[in-house]
Amino acid sequence: MDIHHGEIIEKVVRRNGHSITDVARLTNVNRRSVYNWFNQPKLKPEIIYKVGCVINHDFSKELPQLFSPEDFEKGFKEHSPVERRAEEEKDIWKDKYIDLMERYNALLAECNMDRAIQEILNPAG
Numbered sequence: 001m002d003i004h005h006g007e008i009i010e011k012v013v014r015r016n017g018h019s020i021t022d023v024a025r026l027t028n029v030n031r032r033s034v035y036n037w038f039n040q041p042k043l044k045p046e047i048i049y050k051v052g053c054v055i056n057h058d059f060s061k062e063l064p065q066l067f068s069p070e071d072f073e074k075g076f077k078e079h080s081p082v083e084r085r086a087e088e089e090k091d092i093w094k095d096k097y098i099d100l101m102e103r104y105n106a107l108l109a110e111c112n113m114d115r116a117i118q119e120i121l122n123p124a125g
Contacts, residue, residue: 002041008062009051010038018055026054 013023024031027050037043037051045066052059052072060067 004041005043006038006040012057
């Protein structure tokens with residue numbers, strides 16, 4: 001019999017009295033994503049780990065084939081290496097976006113300056 005990861009996570013979340021809203025907020029996803037996780041027979045270990053960390057639950061008990069107790073020993077509030085990489089990647093993309101917006105605004109300002117000069121040099125009339 002196959003183990004349904006989503007059902008296990010949902011049972012633990014509900015049994016321990018956690019709200020779906022809180023799980024969603026603490027894992028940085030929307031509520032729909034949490035419900036989608038509950039429906040998935042197989043989930044990435046990173047997702048299960050993240051949920052375990054935010055609800056302070058060691059999923060090595062229910063899913064020993066994915067986790068050992070040591071995986072959760074470091075502390076439930078500490079980010080996993082996967083989450084740290086995701087955060088770093090998010091920061092990289094945010095910095096690229098800000099740089100692009102600054103260059104775009106500079107280009108717009110330059111275009112507006114060129115138009116203003118053209119209007120001064122060639123007044124309509």
